[in-house]
Amino acid sequence: MLVGQFKIDRVSTTVEAEEIVKFLLSDYSFDDTRYTPGELVHFRELPYRALKNELSFWYAKDEQGKIVGINCVAENEQKTGGYSWDYLVVHHDYRKAGVAAMLIEQMYVFLKEIQARYLVxxxxxxxxxxxxxxxxxxxxxxxxxxxxxxxxxxxxxxxxHRKLV
Structure with a gap:
């Protein structure tokens, strides 16, 4: 989906997953780069878990095709309509450009379509x-x-916590 100057997509290929991992581990993704060992595992695995439909993962690219943001959610282990919002990350140079808002909007559209009850x-x-x-x-x-x-x-x-319905 093209939104303004950014293209928002859901991860669907291993090439996209590899690009997302590079973005997450780059110097321009997070402000705090003192990652826990578990965060490093998440960064390397989450895009690939999305390929197995274990979670929903969106990414934004700029006009040059560079990843400038990501967002992901997963249904909780109870499988009763509760979702966990894990990571929203925007490239340092693209903050305040509306990337986060676009990624969040896509997430809320998805959550409404599936009638999610709440988001943690x-x-x-x-x-x-x-x-x-x-x-x-x-x-x-x-x-x-x-x-x-x-x-x-x-x-x-x-x-x-935020109640959705």
């Missing part, structure tokens, strides 16, 4: 994550929990 997401409590916390709160999410020292000592996991 999470982030870290460090200052580097202020923008994503603000995005969650502006988007109708409620902070429902905190798991102390989840990522590393002194780095709490904040859990957010």
């Amino acid at each position: 997401t999470y982030t870290c409590d460090l200052p580097e994550y202020d923008r994503i916390r603000q995005l969650f709160e502006k988007s109708g999410f409620t902070l429902v929990g905190r798991c102390p020292d989840y990522y590393y000592e002194g780095e709490d996991r904040l859990i957010y």
Whole structure:
């Protein structure tokens, strides 16, 4: 789907998955690059899990075909219509260009089509994550929990919830 100057697609080939992994591990994806070992596994596996229909994964490309953002959700293990929103990442140079909004819109269209009941997401409590916390709160999410020292000592996991239907 072409939206403005960006093309939004769902990952469907191993070539796309490889490009997404390179983007996720690049210097221009995350602000905080002190990745946990589990995050590194996620970055390398998530696009390929989407190829097996284990989750839904969108990516945005600019006019030159460069990946500039990704977004993914997966139904939770209960299989009752609850979804987990895992990663929303936008290239440093494309922030405030509407990429995140377009990826989120595609996600909400999908969640509405499948009649998802709720969406749970999470982030870290460090200052580097202020923008994503603000995005969650502006988007109708409620902070429902905190798991102390989840990522590393002194780095709490904040859990957010939004009812969809």
